[in-house]
Each structure stands twice: as structure tokens, then as C-alpha cells.
Amino acid sequence: MLVFDQFEELFTYPQGSVQQLGRQLAEILQMAVPQRVRKMAELFLRAQPELLTDAEEAALESRLDIRIIFAIRSDRLSLLDRLSAHVPQILAQRYELQSLSPAEAREAIDHPAQKDGNFATPPFEYAPAALDTMLAYLTKGGAQPIESFQLQILCQSIEQYVARSGDYYIEPDDVGDPEQVFRDYYDNQIALIQDPVEQLSARRLIEEGLVYEKEQRRLTLFDVQIHESYGISDDLLRRLVDTHLLRAEPNLRGGYTYELSHDTLVTPVLKAKARRIEAETRAAEAEAERRRKAELAEAERQRQAELAEERRKRQRATRYAVIGFLLAAVSIVASIFAVQQSRLAQEAQIRAESAQQTAENSLMELKKKQVDDYLKKADTHQLTGESALELKMLRAALEVDSTRKDLQNRVQELEFKLSQKN
Numbered sequence: 001m002l003v004f005d006q007f008e009e010l011f012t013y014p015q016g017s018v019q020q021l022g023r024q025l026a027e028i029l030q031m032a033v034p035q036r037v038r039k040m041a042e043l044f045l046r047a048q049p050e051l052l053t054d055a056e057e058a059a060l061e062s063r064l065d066i067r068i069i070f071a072i073r074s075d076r077l078s079l080l081d082r083l084s085a086h087v088p089q090i091l092a093q094r095y096e097l098q099s100l101s102p103a104e105a106r107e108a109i110d111h112p113a114q115k116d117g118n119f120a121t122p123p124f125e126y127a128p129a130a131l132d133t134m135l136a137y138l139t140k141g142g143a144q145p146i147e148s149f150q151l152q153i154l155c156q157s158i159e160q161y162v163a164r165s166g167d168y169y170i171e172p173d174d175v176g177d178p179e180q181v182f183r184d185y186y187d188n189q190i191a192l193i194q195d196p197v198e199q200l201s202a203r204r205l206i207e208e209g210l211v212y213e214k215e216q217r218r219l220t221l222f223d224v225q226i227h228e229s230y231g232i233s234d235d236l237l238r239r240l241v242d243t244h245l246l247r248a249e250p251n252l253r254g255g256y257t258y259e260l261s262h263d264t265l266v267t268p269v270l271k272a273k274a275r276r277i278e279a280e281t282r283a284a285e286a287e288a289e290r291r292r293k294a295e296l297a298e299a300e301r302q303r304q305a306e307l308a309e310e311r312r313k314r315q316r317a318t319r320y321a322v323i324g325f326l327l328a329a330v331s332i333v334a335s336i337f338a339v340q341q342s343r344l345a346q347e348a349q350i351r352a353e354s355a356q357q358t359a360e361n362s363l364m365e366l367k368k369k370q371v372d373d374y375l376k377k378a379d380t381h382q383l384t385g386e387s388a389l390e391l392k393m394l395r396a397a398l399e400v401d402s403t404r405k406d407l408q409n410r411v412q413e414l415e416f417k418l419s420q421k422n
Helices: 009-010 015-030 035-047 055-063 074-082 102-113 129-136 148-165 179-190 194-211 221-229 232-244 263-340 344-381 387-400 405-421
Strands: 002-004 068-069 220-222 246-250 255-260
Touching: 009 015, 009 074, 009 246, 015 246, 055 194, 055 255, 055 263, 074 232, 074 387, 102 129, 102 148, 129 179, 148 179, 179 263, 194 221, 194 263, 220 221, 220 405, 221 232, 221 255, 232 255, 255 263, 263 344, 344 387
Parallel strands: 002 068
Antiparallel strands: 220 255, 246 255
16 A cells, blocks of 8 residues: 655646656556566566566566555645546545544544553543543534644643653543643744744744734745745744644645644734733833933933033132232232332332233133033023023023123023923
């Protein structure tokens, strides 16, 4: 017996290859011995007559007792007609593999669990109530037939429970929540992808590309679309198919299309997507808060640097004022000494007055420069809307030069504005 599974993939090959297989099938099904093989045998037997016994030669001439099973998707069944020129009866006997009935599903759940052999667990048994719980979920209360994919995942979770717990009699409580089983199945299979970048790419493909959230149904994508839009390698696609999360279908124009392996996974996938987006949103908000705090810290550092610079400027201005006062004192002493010595006193007085004027001019220039610096900072704070800092700079300028009416008016106006806001 020859069994060809997923036979629809044959028709993705060149037509010449398809017809070559058809001829080979015809040879083994319709002839005792293909003519080309008969000629080869004759050549060998002429050279070595003793090569075959009479019984072996008779067996060679006998028709092969052979059966062939082609497993093919029902929507690809018509493709078999391409082989009918070589195998006319290829569509004569057809069997449809349908969903399981409750009785068939009960047998598929219960009997393998009780088999001895080199399996992951020793034999175990289901309580009748546990089987009823599983079948009620798989049939949606008897309203639909049972898909083997759903049954496989549910039984796999039970076997894993047996391996963990050593409990060999399964009761309803041991079955757990089947919905949770399917959700965990998706999460567990995704977690097997250890590379974080590959795992995120796989999740984006499945959760955003292969499920239409609005209608909660599966979508199909070509392998080229997947490579270009999600950056997923052929190796990762193969692993996703191996875990039964995705199903690959050959395309008659070449390549493959991919879709979620079963409708049962749509809800767990959408729930996982919601959790992922929520986690990504929290991470983005945390990053934004971190950046905001860093910017505030930098602004505070700059403000402290500016205050320190202002203190240094005030200290320099104070030193210059002290120097000026000392120079003035020296000039006074010189003028007193000049009274006692008329000619020298007059010259000394002139020098002292000149020095005093220079000091006063220097002091005035320093005051003006300091006031200008404060006004520049006030204007900057005004542009950025920091009215409190603007008022602070204006008051500092007014402390340096209290005679300026424009400063007094501006301070009053700003104080009035801030009081109105408060």
C-alpha cells in the first residue's frame, strides 16, 4: 500500500513532472512488468540464466498486488483529473474524511490513553463525567461536529497534566477550563520561539496579519507578503507550521499560502493581541515618563547653572564697587594731604577726582550690564510663558538699578497679570 499525503502539493510542480509520476503510477497499476523492465531482465538473463529461479521469474511476470491512497483536500479534488490519462480510474473510489461524531471522539480520547507502550505517560483512564465534559465543549453542547484539531489540543493538555501530576484517573476537575487550554496552547507555542525579535515578528504576523479582528475570522497571506511585510524567514514559518499554529497550503502558481490552523485559535489570538498591545502601551508610557523626567532634570541643572553664574557676576560687581570706594578714599586722603602742600595737593586732588570718576563710570557700566543680563533672561522667560521666572528676573534687575521707571512699570504690570491668573 502506497499512501500519498497532502497530494495537492504535486500540482505545484511543472506539468512534465506531474505527467512523469502519472506514467510511473500507470506502470505499477496496469501492467505485469513494464516493457523497459522486461527488456532489462532479458539482457541480464541472457548473460546469467541462473540469476532467477523459475519461481522468481514467474513472480516477476505476475501483476503486483498494490493499492494506492491519495489524501487530498476536497477543494483540490478536481486536480486529480490531470492524471486520468494515465490512471483512468483515479477518481472512481473516493472517501471523504469528515469531522468526528461524539462516539468516534470518545473512542479517540479514551482508547489511546489506555494503551501500553513507550509513550510519554503510563496508561491512564478518563472518568465518564470527564469525557462528557470534554465532548460537551468540543461539540458546543451537541450543536456541531468535532474537529480533530480541537480534540488533539485538549487531549495533549490532559496528557501533560498526567505527566506532571502522576494522576492516572482523569475527573472533570482535572480537565479544567477548555477555553483556557486553547489560550495557553497559543501562548505556550509562541513562548517556544526563544529569540525576542522572531517571537515579536511571529506574534505580529498571527495577531495582526492572519486574523481580521472586526469580524473575528481568519485571513490568508502569501509567503511573499509575509516575508516583505513581517520580515519572517522560511525557517520561522516552518517552525510555526510544525507547532500547528499555522497551516501551509501550496499555491498552484507557486509558493505557499498561510493561515491560522483553526478557527478555535482566533479568540485566544485576539486576547493575546490585546494583552500585548496593553503591555506595549504601558512600556511606551513608562519610556515617555522617563524622558520627561530626564528633560526636567536637565532644565533644573541648567537653571542652577544660570543662578550660580548670576551669583558670580554679583560677587564681581561687589568687588569692583569696593575697589571704587577704596579709590575714592585714597583720593580723599590725597586731597587732605594736598591742602597741606598746595602744589602737590592740587595735582593729587585732580588725580583723585579722575580716579573717582573712573570708578563710578565702571560701577555704572557694571550695573547696566547686569540689568541687561537680567532683562535678556526675563525676555526669554516671557517667550516661553514662564511668567514667574520673568518676574523674578525683572525684580533682580530693579534691585540693581531702582531708578529705572520702565522696570518699575513692567514689574507692576506683570505682578498684576499674575495676580489675575491666581
